[in-house]
Amino acid sequence: MPFSPVTIAPKRASAQLYRAIGGTHLAPLSSLRQFSNARNTPTSKEFFLEKKTEKVRKTPAAWPHPVYSYEQMEGVVVAHREAETMSDKVAFQAVKVLRWGLDFATGYKHDKATALHATDPQAAKAKYGMTEEKYMIRNIFLESVAGVPGMVAGMLRHLHSMRRMKRDNGWIESLLEESYNERMHLLTFLNMSQPGWFMRFMVLGAQGVWCNALFFAYLISPRTCHRFVGYLEEEAVITYTRQIKDIDAGRLPKWEKLPAPSIAIDYWKMPEDRRTMRDLLLYIRADESKHREVNHTLGNLDQVEDPNPYVSDYKDHARPHPCKDLSFQKPTGWERSDII
Ligand SMILES: [Fe+2]
Numbered sequence: 635m636p637f638s639p640v641t642i643a644p645k646r647a648s649a650q651l652y653r654a655i656g657g658t659h660l661a662p663l664s665s666l667r668q669f670s671n672a673r674n675t676p677t678s679k680e681f682f683l684e685k686k687t688e689k690v691r692k693t694p695a696a697w698p699h700p701v702y703s704y705e706q707m708e709g710v711v712v713a714h715r716e717a718e719t720m721s722d723k724v725a726f727q728a729v730k731v732l733r734w735g736l737d738f739a740t741g742y743k744h745d746k747a748t749a750l751h752a753t754d755p756q757a758a759k760a761k762y763g764m765t766e767e768k769y770m771i772r773n774i775f776l777e778s779v780a781g782v783p784g785m786v787a788g789m790l791r792h793l794h795s796m797r798r799m800k801r802d803n804g805w806i807e808s809l810l811e812e813s814y815n816e817r818m819h820l821l822t823f824l825n826m827s828q829p830g831w832f833m834r835f836m837v838l839g840a841q842g843v844w845c846n847a848l849f850f851a852y853l854i855s856p857r858t859c860h861r862f863v864g865y866l867e868e869e870a871v872i873t874y875t876r877q878i879k880d881i882d883a884g885r886l887p888k889w890e891k892l893p894a895p896s897i898a899i900d901y902w903k904m905p906e907d908r909r910t911m912r913d914l915l916l917y918i919r920a921d922e923s924k925h926r927e928v929n930h931t932l933g934n935l936d937q938v939e940d941p942n943p944y945v946s947d948y949k950d951h952a953r954p955h956p957c958k959d960l961s962f963q964k965p966t967g968w969e970r971s972d973i974i
């Protein structure tokens with residue numbers, strides 16, 4: 635699994651490694667600091683130095699984002715699709731393992747926190763309380779992982795189409811666009827927090843393992859992979875819902891007035907009076923809910939013959955059908971018999 639470098643690294647060895655490459659304090663790696671730079675600076679010159687050229691005025695997003703209304707985004711709900719087939723169950727178990735690894739790697743212990751909170755709220759807050767920095771670490775890692783499946787699936791379908799000299803029926807574009815969207819999430823968070831060397835190391839290791847694992851998994855069972863991503867996105871919706879709730883409850887004071895970075899304002903076309911961190915999380919959560927729906931839907935289809943329902947033109951436009959924006963939300967995916 636992509637989290638193994640973290641899960642197996644003994645604390646002492648990690649601290650030695652940290653010292654060896656010039657770390658300035660000796661805390662073990664499981665603590666927060668190594669994941670991100672000690673001071674989260676609002677400007678990220680290293681990542682986002684604007685390249686000025688003589689002739690280019692601006693380079694907009696290659697895939698323009700559909701417009702979401704505030705009501706639609708507030709209407710996004712946490713949902714779970716029951717695992718029915720063997721393939722569903724394998725996908726769900728794989729997500730559970732991944733989720734455990736991610737929780738471990740990013741110090742996120744919601745279930746334990748909830749249990750302790752019931753008996754001792756103060757102790758729960760001190761021991762498990764999520765801060766803005768901890769959430770940011772989690773988000774950056776989550777997004778760096780989330781941008782891989784669509785690219786791998788899109789690439790494999792692209793190669794398959796050329797190799798078999800057959801049409802793909804529109805799947806490739808949606809899959810690549812999903813990856814692009816996830817990378818925009820990552821770039822947005824990177825605008826707000828620069829990861830430290832340990833976080834970069836984790837992303838590197840995770841990408842190496844994760845990308846290759848997905849490559850083979852998608853060759854073996856694309857249906858299981860789409861279901862797996864559907865379940866993964868269910869978790870992403872849960873994570874962002876918690877962050878929004880924590881802001882509303884006053885538990886993340888630094889985020890209450892934090893403005894969204896300009897990359898996000900441009901990409902999501904955020905209206906002038908809706909440009910806070912909370913608004914940004916609403917947009918990102920809505921995107922995750924869309925990925926959840928798209929992948930559960932693709933997991934219900936014939937992987938070879940069926941057209942991509944998200945780019946198809948329907949005979950009856952008035953009837954609810956899959957679409958790129960949030961007009962018709964179907965959290966657990968569309969059933970094949972309803973749309974093909
Ligand atoms: Fe994302």
Ligand SMILES: [Fe+2]
Pocket residue numbers: 780816867870921922925
């Ligand atoms: Fe996603």
